[in-house]
Structure formats: C-alpha cells, structure tokens
Amino acid sequence: xxxxxxxxxxxxxxxxxxxxxxxxxxxxxxxxxxxxxxxxxxxxxxxxxxxxxxxxxxxxxxxxxxxxxxxxxxxxxxxxxxxxxxxxxxxxxxxxxxxxxxxxxxxxxxxxxxxxxxxxxxxxxxxxxxxxxxxxxxxxxxxxxxxxxxxxxxxxxxxxxxxxxxxxxxxxxxxxxxxxxxxxxxxxxxxxxxxxxxxxxxxxxxxxxxxxxxxxxxxxxxxxxxxxxxxxxxxxxxxxxxxxxxxxxxxxxxxxxxxxxxxxxxxxxxxxxxxxxxxxxxxxxxxxxxxxxxxxxxxxxxxxxxxxxxxxxxxxxxxxxxxxxxxxxxxx
Amino acid sequence: xxxxxxxxxxxxxxxxxxxxxxxxxxxxxxxxxxxxxxxxxxxxxxxxxxxxxxxxxxxxxxxxxxxxxxxxxxxxxxxxxxxxxxxxxxxxxxxxxxxxxxxxxxxxxxxxxxxxxxxxxxxxxxxxxxxxxxxxxxxxxxxxxxxxxxxxxxxxxxxxxxxxxxxxxxxxxxxxxxxxxxxxxxxxxxxxxxxxxxxxxxxxxxxxxxxxxxxxxxxxxxxxxxxxxxxxxxxxxxxxxxxxxxxxxxxxxxxxxxxxxxxxxxxxxxxxxxxxxxxxxxxxxxxxxxxxxxxxxxxxxxxxxxxxxxxxxxxxxxxxxxxxxxxxxxxxxxxx
Numbered sequence: 183x184x185x186x187x188x189x190x191x192x193x194x195x196x197x198x199x200x201x202x203x204x205x206x207x208x209x210x211x212x213x214x215x216x217x218x219x220x221x222x223x224x225x226x227x228x229x230x231x232x233x234x235x236x237x238x239x240x241x242x243x244x245x246x247x248x249x250x251x252x253x254x255x256x257x258x259x260x261x262x263x264x265x266x267x268x269x270x271x272x273x274x275x276x277x278x279x280x281x282x283x284x285x286x287x288x289x290x291x292x293x294x295x296x297x298x299x300x301x302x303x304x305x306x307x308x309x310x311x312x313x314x315x316x317x318x319x320x321x322x323x324x325x326x327x328x329x330x331x332x333x334x335x336x337x338x339x340x341x342x343x344x345x346x347x348x349x350x351x352x353x354x355x356x357x358x359x360x361x362x363x364x365x366x367x368x369x370x371x372x373x374x375x376x377x378x379x380x381x382x383x384x385x386x387x388x389x390x391x392x393x394x395x396x397x398x399x400x401x402x403x404x405x406x407x408x409x410x411x412x413x414x415x416x417x418x419x420x421x422x423x424x425x426x427x428x429x430x431x432x433x434x435x436x437x438x439x440x441x442x443x444x445x446x447x448x449x450x451x452x453x454x455x456x457x458x459x460x461x462x463x464x465x466x467x468x469x470x471x472x473x474x475x476x477x478x479x480x481x482x483x484x485x486x487x488x489x490x491x492x493x494x495x496x497x498x499x500x501x502x503x504x505x506x507x508x509x510x511x512x513x514x
Numbered sequence: 515x516x517x518x519x520x521x522x523x524x525x526x527x528x529x530x531x532x533x534x535x536x537x538x539x540x541x542x543x544x545x546x547x548x549x550x551x552x553x554x555x556x557x558x559x560x561x562x563x564x565x566x567x568x569x570x571x572x573x574x575x576x577x578x579x580x581x582x583x584x585x586x587x588x589x590x591x592x593x594x595x596x597x598x599x600x601x602x603x604x605x606x607x608x609x610x611x612x613x614x615x616x617x618x619x620x621x622x623x624x625x626x627x628x629x630x631x632x633x634x635x636x637x638x639x640x641x642x643x644x645x646x647x648x649x650x651x652x653x654x655x656x657x658x659x660x661x662x663x664x665x666x667x668x669x670x671x672x673x674x675x676x677x678x679x680x681x682x683x684x685x686x687x688x689x690x691x692x693x694x695x696x697x698x699x700x701x702x703x704x705x706x707x708x709x710x711x712x713x714x715x716x717x718x719x720x721x722x723x724x725x726x727x728x729x730x731x732x733x734x735x736x737x738x739x740x741x742x743x744x745x746x747x748x749x750x751x752x753x754x755x756x757x758x759x760x761x762x763x764x765x766x767x768x769x770x771x772x773x774x775x776x777x778x779x780x781x782x783x784x785x786x787x788x789x790x791x792x793x794x795x796x797x798x799x800x801x802x803x804x805x806x807x808x809x810x811x812x813x814x815x816x817x818x819x820x821x822x823x824x825x826x827x828x829x830x831x832x833x834x835x836x837x838x839x840x841x842x843x844x845x846x847x848x849x850x
Contacts, residue, residue: 223712323799337800367574368739372783372794394713397785424787438717440746441786445765448724449717449746455682456712 183254184211185355185388186235186273191248191258193227193234195459202459204230204243205412212356215386217379219403219420221396221435225456226409228392232358235390236269253355271301274349278361280341284333290317290344291329297351316347320377339370346378356388363398375402396436400424408432411457411467413483418492428494431468466496474498517601518562519701519733520586525559525595527581528552531805554804555581557757557812558595560831563701568727568734570748570765572741572780576801578757579737583705586735587621588612599701617647620694624706626686630678636689637674640664640696647697659696666729667692667722684715688722695726705737720747741784745769753777756804756812759831763838773840775817775850811843819844 193205205227212218220228233239235250237257250257252273257265269275277283285293294313295306302309310329317325320343333341342362349357359378363371379402382389391403399406399420406423408416408431416429427433436442437450454471457463465482469475478497486493487500494500531551532538538548556578563569571579584590586597588604597605604615623629630639640660644651651659664671667688678686687707694702704723708716720743726732738744744751744765751768753761753776761774772778779795797816802808811829814820821843829841844850 223714339800368741368783369574369779369794369797370800372785373796375785376794395785396713397787400787401785435713436787438714439787440717440720440740440742441784443746445746446724448721451717451721452714453718455684455715 184251185214185216185253186212187249187251188235189249189251191231191234191250192246193230193239194244194246196242196244201246203246203412203462204459205234208248208414210407210414210417212388212390214355215382215388216405217382217389217391217403219399219406220390220392220409221394221399221406222409223394223435223456225411225458227412228409229360230412231409232275232360232390232392235358236273236275237265238269238275267301270297270354271352272354273356273358274352274354276342276345276349276357276359276362278364280338280345280365281333283345284341286333289330289332290336294329294348294351297348301352312351313347316350317344319350319381320344320347322347338366339374342366342370342374343377346374346381350381350385350387353385354387356390357382358390358392360392361394362391364393364395371398378402396424396439397441408435411462412459413467413495415468415496416492416494418490422490422492426490428489428492428499429468429496430472430474430498519565519600520561520563520735521598522559522561522582522586523596523598525556525561525582525585525597526554526593527556527578527585527590528554528593551805554807555757556585556592557807559754559757559759561752561759561762563733563735564749565733566727566731567749568736568747570736570738570744570751571754572738572744572751573754574739574780574801576756576804577754578804579739579754580705581757582754583621583703583735583737587619587703588616589621613647617697618699619701619703620697620699622687622690622694622702622704622707625710626683626690627678627710629690630686632678635675635677636669639678639689640674640693643693643697663692663696666695666726682715683711684718687711687715687719691719691722691726695730698730699732701733701735703735703737706739707736708743709738709740716743723747741781753780756801756807758812758841759839760813760842761838761840762831763836763840767836767838771836771838773834773836773838773845773850774813774842775819775844776813811841817844819850 189209191205191208194201194203208231220231222228234245245258291310291313295309298309298312314325317328322328322340322343363374375398393399403420406420407414410431416423416432427436434452438452440449443449452471457467463470465480466484469479484495484497486495487503489499489503529552531553538550540547540549559582571582573579585592592605596603599615641656644656644659661671669688669692708719711719736747748765751763751765752759755776761777772781779797782795799816802815808815810826811824814824823843829843831839831841832846833839
C-alpha cells in the first residue's frame with residue numbers, strides 16, 4: 183500500500199457568484215522514501231494541492247470531494263484534533279519564504295522546543311538536545327549558538343536550513359516542500375537542494391517537492407506530476423517525462439527553457455497564458471494554447487492514457503497510441 | 515574596435531548607513547567617537563557596452579548588479595567614477611542637458627506590478643514619455659507612434675483604455691517594454707525583466723526583447739541572476755561579486771571555459787535537465803556583508819585557491835590568452 187494516496191480530489195473556493203474549482207480530479211500516490219515532484223506555472227494549483235493534503239486550505243476554500251489516504255486513513259474526513267497529531271509530526275511542511283515561517287520574536291531554540299513539546303512528552307532539556315541534533319544534521323555552522331539566536335540574525339540560506347531542521351524534528355514520514363529554494367540564490371539553492379536530497383535519502387523520508395523549476399525537479403525527484411489549470415495532465419517517472427514529454431504543454435514548458443534553445447535564436451514559446459479560474463475553457467483547459475487542438479478537445483476533458491510508464495491526459499497522444507497499435511496489428 | 519556606446523570607468527557607489535551627525539556620535543570609554551558606516555555596493559567597476567550588443571551582468575543578490583544599472587541610468591549618482599555615453603560624460607550633467615540622453619536610454623524594471631502606474635490607463639502610460647520628449651508632436655503623431663509600439667510588442671490596441679491591474683504579469687511586462695520603446699531609444703537597461711514571470715511567459719518576453727534588438731538595432735545592458743538566460747541572450751557576460759567584476763568574457767567562452775573560481779561555482783550550481791546527480795562545486799560560507807568588505811580579493815574567504823596574496827592585495831582584471839578578462843591572482847600566477 184502506498185504511504186499517501188490521493189484519490190479524485192476536488193478543491194473549490196466559494197466566492198461571490200459561485201464556486202471556483204481550483205483542483206479537479208487529482209489522483210496520485212507517494213510511496214515510502216519516494217521523491218515526487220509537482221510542476222506547473224503559477225495558478226496551476228500546485229500549492230493548493232500541497233496545502234489540501236494537510237487540510238490547510240483556508241476559507242473560502244474547501245475540499246469538495248475525494249480522499250486523501252495517509253496510511254489508509256482519510257485526512258479529508260479527519261477532525262481538526264486528529265489532524266493536529268499528524269501535521270508537523272508525521273507529515274511536515276516547508277514553505278517558500280523562511281522569514282514568514284519563523285516567528286520573528288522567538289529564538290530558534292524556543293520555536294524548535296515548542297514544536298517538540300507539542301507532540302512528545304519529554305523534558306525541555308531533552309527537547310533542546312533533539313533540536314541541537316537536527317541543527318547539526320542540516321550542517322549549520324556553530325549550531326549551539328543558533329539555538330539562542332533570532333531569525334533575523336541568520337541569512338536566507340541559513341534560515342531555510344533551520345526550517346528543514348524543524349521539519350525533521352519529529353522524524354516525519356513525508357516532507358512537503360513548497361518552492362523551498364525559490365527565494366534563494368543559485369549557489370545557495372544548490373546547497374539546500376543537495377541537503378534536502380541527502381537527508382531524505384538517509385532518513386528514508388518521502389519528499390513531495392513543489393516547484394516551477396524543471397531543472398530542480400529533474401535533479402531531485404524520481405516521479406513527477408505536471409499540473410495545468412487545476413488538473414494533472416501528465417504523470418510518470420521524471421526521467422521519462424523530461425527526456426520524452428508526451429503532453430503538448432509539458433513539451434512546450436521544456437522547450438521554452440533558454441537552455442534548450444540555440445543561443446541567439448528565438449525560443450520556443452507557448453502562446454497566451456494560463457486561464458484564470460473564473461473562466462476555465464471547456465474540455466481540455468489547454469486547448470486554446472495548443473497547436474494540436476481539435477474540435478474534440480473543446481468538448482470534454484480527455485481521459486488518461488498510458489504511454490510507456492507515463493499517464494497523459496491528451497486526445498492527440500491517445501490518437502497516436504491508437505494509430506501505432508493499429509499499425510502493429512496490421513503488420514502482424 | 516569602434517568606441518563603445520556606453521562606458522563605465524572606476525564606478526563606485528556607497529550608501530551611507532550612519533544617518534545624521536547626532537546618530538553617528540557614540541560615547542565610549544570616556545570620550546565621544548564618530549562612527550560612520552556605509553554599504554559598499556559597487557567598488558570600482560569598469561565596463562564598456564559596444565553598440566548592438568547585449569552585455570549581461572550576472573551575480574547573486576547583493577553583488578551590486580542592480581546598482582550598476584541604476585547608476586548608469588542616472589537614477590543614482592555615483593560616489594566616484596565616470597559614465598560616458600557615445601563619448602560624452604553624462605553622470606554630471608545638469609537636468610536640462612541630460613534630457614536627450616534620457617530619451618536615448620530607457621529602462622525596463624523587474625516587477626511589472628510595481629512599474630506601471632495603477633491610476634493610468636495603458637494609453638496614458640504609453641503617451642506620457644512621448645509627450646514629454648516630443649512636446650512638439652501633434653496628437654495624430656503621438657497616436658500613430660503608440661499604435662506602432664503596441665503592434666511591435668504584440669499588444670492589442672483595445673487595451674488602451676484599460677488599467678495595468680487588468681493584465682497578467684507577462685502582458686504588463688509587454689506594456690512596460692512598449693513604454694520603453696515608445697521614445698525610440700538606442701540603449702536599454704533591463705533589470706531582471708523576466709524574473710517575476712512564469713517559464714512559458716519568460717520565453718515570450720525574451721523573444722520579444724530579441725526581436726526588438728534586431729528590428730531596432732538596440733543595445734542592451736541586461737541584469738539577471740539567471741545564467742541560462744545569459745547563455746541564450748548575451749553577447750558578453752560580466753560576472754559580479756560584492757561590487758566588483760570578477761570575470762568578463764564572450765558568452766560562449768565564459769560558459770565553455772570559466773576561469774574565475776566564483777564563476778566556476780556559479781555555473782556548476784545551475785540545475786540542468788540532463789544530469790541526475792549534479793556535482794556542485796561547494797563554496798565555503800556565505801557572501802560577506804558589503805558593510806565591512808574583506809581585505810584583498812573580496813572572494814578570498816570562500817575561495818578554495820586563496821593564499822596570502824589574495825588576502826592582502828586586490829586583484830585587477832587581466833586579459834588571458836582566451837580573451838577572457840579575469841580578476842584573480844591564482845589565474846594570473848598560473849595556479850589555476
């Protein structure tokens with residue numbers, strides 16, 4: 183059984199004039215120790231997906247349907263009390279901006295001890311020892327000193343190390359990291375990503391990494407999901423998708439990267455931009471920007487088809503697979 | 515070589531931190547002391563931008579790349595050094611004399627959410643610079659010009675009556691580019707013009723900037739932290755670290771054979787699609803504060819090749835056999 187299994191998740195936001203559907207029919211699973219990437223542009227719903235796993239969607243958002251099974255128990259149906267035992271304890275979260283996550287008026291040590299005492303019956307002294315151990319694990323220079331420092335005394339990279347140390351405090355099964363390195367410089371980003379990768383491997387923690395950076399996903403994760411306008415449009419092994427993306431949107435995203443183009447030549451570009459939730463196009467939400475769109479694409483959302491180990495929601499891909507099958511049959 | 519379009523020499527910029535005289539004075543050990551502190555944002559930068567090229571300035575936050583852009587544009591006045599445009603010194607001009615240069619030099623900012631006036635329609639936003647620089651133009655001329663730039667950046671003419679907030683980030687950045695192009699500039703300073711945008715939109719805006727360069731013969735000073743963009747867009751690259759240029763080379767040369775240890779680390783840190791397990795060059799520690807600059811080479815504290823000379827003496831840019839200019843004692847001595 184998978185450690186985490188999301189089935190047909192729908193998330194909506196109740197606003198004036200009706201509900202906006204932020205996530206539609208999201209299904210994926212995460213195994214123990216696995217690293218999964220969630221890719222998409224702003225507005226695709228990747229952060230909403232991450233937040234909804236721990237039922238952290240703030241009103242007017244709500245989970246409208248589907249299940250989030252963690253070790254077989256449905257997080258979507260749990261009471262706030264039960265959820266609190268899982269949040270930060272079994273499933274930890276790392277957010278984009280470390281300054282927003284840390285309390286500016288408490289020392290690092292106080293915040294770490296507080297998190298430990300909320301979940302475990304141990305003394306303050308023991309808690310402090312665990313906190314120190316985690317700070318050592320994230321390779322922060324002079325960790326004893328950091329315990330008594332305030333967040334503003336640390337640099338951005340160091341703050342993000344503290345956040346990772348806090349995520350590791352209670353030996354979680356899953357870490358959900360929402361754009362953990364976006365606010366950091368490239369060299370610091372590389373260090374933090376290395377660290378996160380190594381720690382997850384050592385401690386056998388599953389990682390769900392949300393990012394818009396295909397380079398990071400390709401280096402860190404084993405499987406990836408590509409999201410567009412609240413739907414998963416492609417999912418499968420990271421290497422397979424990066425090397426041979428099936429969905430026209432994924433292909434476009436990869437080909438639009440400056441590193442894929444010839445220097446000095448025009449880059450591949452996807453026309454237009456992601457639709458707002460207020461007017462999601464009918465059928466496949468990508469069809470107005472897609473070069474392969476046909477009448478069929480405007481009618482209904484395509485079902486998932488399997489190509490290799492990858493699941494894709496696209497009529498064009500489905501047709502190609504169908505054609506190939508027929509050709510093979512004709513040959514034999 | 516022809517004379518450069520823009521040349522920056524010995525540029526320095528300090529931002530005073532110490533405040534007023536009273537705030538500077540402290541009472542220590544029985545006597546008054548005056549303490550002055552400053553952020554040394556740029557510490558002696560020499561750059562030449564050739565006509566028609568795209569010179570990229572890269573570096574991490576706090577290296578002074580945006581300060582260089584702002585100083586060149588005259589938004590900040592340099593603490594020392596000179597800026598020349600087409601042979602004419604422009605950093606000490608009177609306001610009236612600087613006007614023609616303000617038309618020739620335009621800037622595109624990072625955040626299109628902040629750079630457009632929320633209370634102006636797109637029409638007004640585009641009209642303002644034209645009316646300012648060409649007060650003698652007739653309304654028809656102004657309108658034609660606006661239509662021309664709107665068309666060239668691919669924005670709909672119906673947008674004229676709408677406001678900035680009605681548009682997405684990519685669309686706003688197009689409007690900001692249209693505003694810069696409206697006065698037919700020769701030289702454009704772009705400060706992280708695509709960092710705030712999504713991947714698919716980044717490609718659209720980069721293509722637009724390249725098209726404009728080709729059709730209008732523009733020269734760019736392009737500030738960015740994204741090395742993949744530099745490799746694609748730049749003719750030459752200057753790598754900055756703590757207010758100094760540590761390496762300057764043709765884009766191709768820099769990416770195939772980086773010489774400065776900092777450039778090498780920076781390049782190795784780019785997440786690439788190909789490799790599964792990246793081999794980053796790890797740097798010790800973090801960027802020191804620009805308030806108390808390290809002695810000697812500003813990079814010595816994090817450099818694996820640093821020796822006594824690096825701690826004492828500031829390295830100057832030297833030209834290597836490959837044509838790369840690099841400020842590093844180790845390269846000069848052949849240790850690297």
